[in-house]
Amino acid sequence: MITAKDNFFSFLKSKGLKFTPERRAILEGVFSFHRHFDVDQLYDRLRRQGEHISRASIYRTIPLLLKVV
Numbered sequence: 001m002i003t004a005k006d007n008f009f010s011f012l013k014s015k016g017l018k019f020t021p022e023r024r025a026i027l028e029g030v031f032s033f034h035r036h037f038d039v040d041q042l043y044d045r046l047r048r049q050g051e052h053i054s055r056a057s058i059y060r061t062i063p064l065l066l067k068v069v
Contacts (some may be wrong), residue, residue: 011068025051026061
């Protein structure tokens with residue numbers, strides 16, 4: 001069974017981009033929500049989990065995730 005992580009990894013690889021720890025955390029953070037959310041909510045959740053990710057990284061990663069869907 002192909003997972004969202006596998007799809008995202010393949011997409012990034014096809015575009016010559018890396019599957020960084022930050023992108024992994026953002027992907028997992030997105031799928032941890034079971035309702036609509038905004039970037040600030042995702043940012044706050046990731047920070048509470050101990051991730052050191054900037055809002056800019058989230059804003060750059062979300063469009064990449066949307067292209068995979």
